Amino acid sequence: MQYISTRGTAPVLTFEQAMLTGLARDGGLYLPETIPMMSADDIRALGGLSYEEAAFRIMRPYIGATFTDTAFQDIIARAYAGFGHAARAPLVQLDSNHHLLELFHGPTLAFKDFAMQLIGQLFQAALARSGDRVTIVGATSGDTGSAAIEAFRGLDAVDVFILYPHGRVSEVQRRQMTTPVESNVHALAIDGHFDDAQARVKDMFNDFAFRDGVRLAGVNSINWARVLAQVVYYFTSAVSLGAPDRAVSFTVPTGNFGDIFAGYIAKRMGLPIDRLVVATNHNDILHRCLSGGEYRPDGVIPSISPSMDIQVSSNFERALFYAYNQDGAAVAQLMDELKAGGFSVSQGALQALREAFDSGRCGEDETSATIGRTLKATGELLCPHTAVGVHVAEKMRQRGVPMITLATAHPAKFPDAVEAATGVRPPLPPRMADLYDRPERVTRIGNDLAAIESLIRERIAN
Numbered sequence: 001m002q003y004i005s006t007r008g009t010a011p012v013l014t015f016e017q018a019m020l021t022g023l024a025r026d027g028g029l030y031l032p033e034t035i036p037m038m039s040a041d042d043i044r045a046l047g048g049l050s051y052e053e054a055a056f057r058i059m060r061p062y063i064g065a066t067f068t069d070t071a072f073q074d075i076i077a078r079a080y081a082g083f084g085h086a087a088r089a090p091l092v093q094l095d096s097n098h099h100l101l102e103l104f105h106g107p108t109l110a111f112k113d114f115a116m117q118l119i120g121q122l123f124q125a126a127l128a129r130s131g132d133r134v135t136i137v138g139a140t141s142g143d144t145g146s147a148a149i150e151a152f153r154g155l156d157a158v159d160v161f162i163l164y165p166h167g168r169v170s171e172v173q174r175r176q177m178t179t180p181v182e183s184n185v186h187a188l189a190i191d192g193h194f195d196d197a198q199a200r201v202k203d204m205f206n207d208f209a210f211r212d213g214v215r216l217a218g219v220n221s222i223n224w225a226r227v228l229a230q231v232v233y234y235f236t237s238a239v240s241l242g243a244p245d246r247a248v249s250f251t252v253p254t255g256n257f258g259d260i261f262a263g264y265i266a267k268r269m270g271l272p273i274d275r276l277v278v279a280t281n282h283n284d285i286l287h288r289c290l291s292g293g294e295y296r297p298d299g300v301i302p303s304i305s306p307s308m309d310i311q312v313s314s315n316f317e318r319a320l321f322y323a324y325n326q327d328g329a330a331v332a333q334l335m336d337e338l339k340a341g342g343f344s345v346s347q348g349a350l351q352a353l354r355e356a357f358d359s360g361r362c363g364e365d366e367t368s369a370t371i372g373r374t375l376k377a378t379g380e381l382l383c384p385h386t387a388v389g390v391h392v393a394e395k396m397r398q399r400g401v402p403m404i405t406l407a408t409a410h411p412a413k414f415p416d417a418v419e420a421a422t423g424v425r426p427p428l429p430p431r432m433a434d435l436y437d438r439p440e441r442v443t444r445i446g447n448d449l450a451a452i453e454s455l456i457r458e459r460i461a462n
């Protein structure tokens with residue numbers, strides 16, 4: 001299996017190289033050259049398997065010769081051993097044909113743990129073999145950062161620097177990033193939004209002297225391995241509702257487009273998905289683009305679902321690559337236009353995107369109302385991101401097709417928003433009960449590439 005860049009001019013890489021490389025050297029994102037198919041029989045055979053066994057069968061064709069079957073099975077087993085639910089990703093029924101896929105039973109209480117715990121193990125195995133050391137730099141609106149720090153803290157071969165927007169993550173998210181004591185993790189609070197943090201990370205990858213000097217690696221969903229790990233739960237949840245003999249739909253609270261893109265890959269692999277619905281908060285550029293074909297970021301407005309306060313949605317580039325029939329030059333042109341303010345999607349590409357994705361938007365009041373209404377009707381307490389998904393799913397679902405909404409975080413990560421909506425303050429799990437008492441360690445820094453690079457160089461030299 002080989003990996004190619006969405007912009008068409010970077011070296012073709014193996015799985016391991018693509019995983020350790022992060023952003024392609026032409027600025028694009030890596031994708032598998034071909035997408036392996038699963039037959040109806042292959043999908044049916046997933047029924048009754050453990051999450052780990054299903055994960056092995058679904059991801060194995062993408063890994064190539066990087067790991068033996070036994071090594072990869074061990075890596076998967078270690079990745080999910082710390083999850084707090086035997087099913088790893090259980091389904092909860094909200095009503096007759098609406099289900100929640102609970103993705104928050106990992107160590108940091110968000111769906112990011114599914115991929116981050118796995119790539120933590122993959123990095124460890126690959127770096128132990130090569131003897132190399134890498135510097136991971138990531139941008140976060142709250143959940144990627146905490147999951148990355150949890151997955152990589154204490155590892156000898158890795159330094160981790162996480163840039164988060166100062167004052168724009170929840171207190172629980174911030175403390176998850178600033179309280180770990182291991183000296184190889186560094187939380188950096190930057191002035192700006194998530195989009196600024198993500199832009200600086202991409203700048204660092206495009207600064208080859210810096211990139212090569214510190215052996216830069218990425219764990220945002222620019223890293224294909226992140227997306228791959230998230231493909232698995234689309235299969236396991238659909239199979240438990242009758243796939244491949246019954247199609248299902250998914251609604252996905254969306255920001256950086258990684259999670260829903262994993263669903264798109266599952267569909268291209270042969271999983272019978274009827275609709276894939278992008279659910280945005282009031283930072284609704286994806287909904288506007290899928291509706292009208294214009295992609296023009298116009299500033300982030302903070303919301304009560306802060307992890308989705310994103311207007312430059314990194315993985316949309318991967319969807320555009322397929323919508324433009326894998327024309328890397330066309331994608332590179334759009335990304336150049338984006339730097340200058342935005343782009344218009346061609347009619348053909350827009351039609352292809354609309355065939356693949358539906359979309360909807362949820363405002364702030366609707367998010368709160370959905371949290372309150374769902375608690376009353378079902379007893380389920382939703383995090384605000386999940387509520388965005390549930391609100392949109394309720395509008396989009398169709399009779400006879402089960403709808404699965406991805407529950408992307410635990411409500412206890414956003415206690416203020418949940419309490420304001422319901423009067424109930426969700427407690428943290430006992431293992432995190434002292435989170436508010438632990439000392440914090442964070443460096444405040446400007447939105448300034450040179451300053452961030454020099455801080456990273458200094459820290460890894462010591």
Ligand SMILES: Cc1ncc(COP(=O)(O)O)c(C=O)c1O
Binds near residue numbers: 254257259260
């Ligand atoms: C809780 C939560 N929900 C949804 C999202 C959106 O996921 P994606 O960025 O993959 O679209 C994020 C962040 O990415 C998140 O942290």
Ligand SMILES: N[C@@H](CCOP(=O)(O)O)C(=O)O
Binds near residue numbers: 141142255
């Ligand atoms: N919401 C995310 C934003 C980064 O997304 P990623 O999937 O590209 O890492 C976060 O919580 O940081």
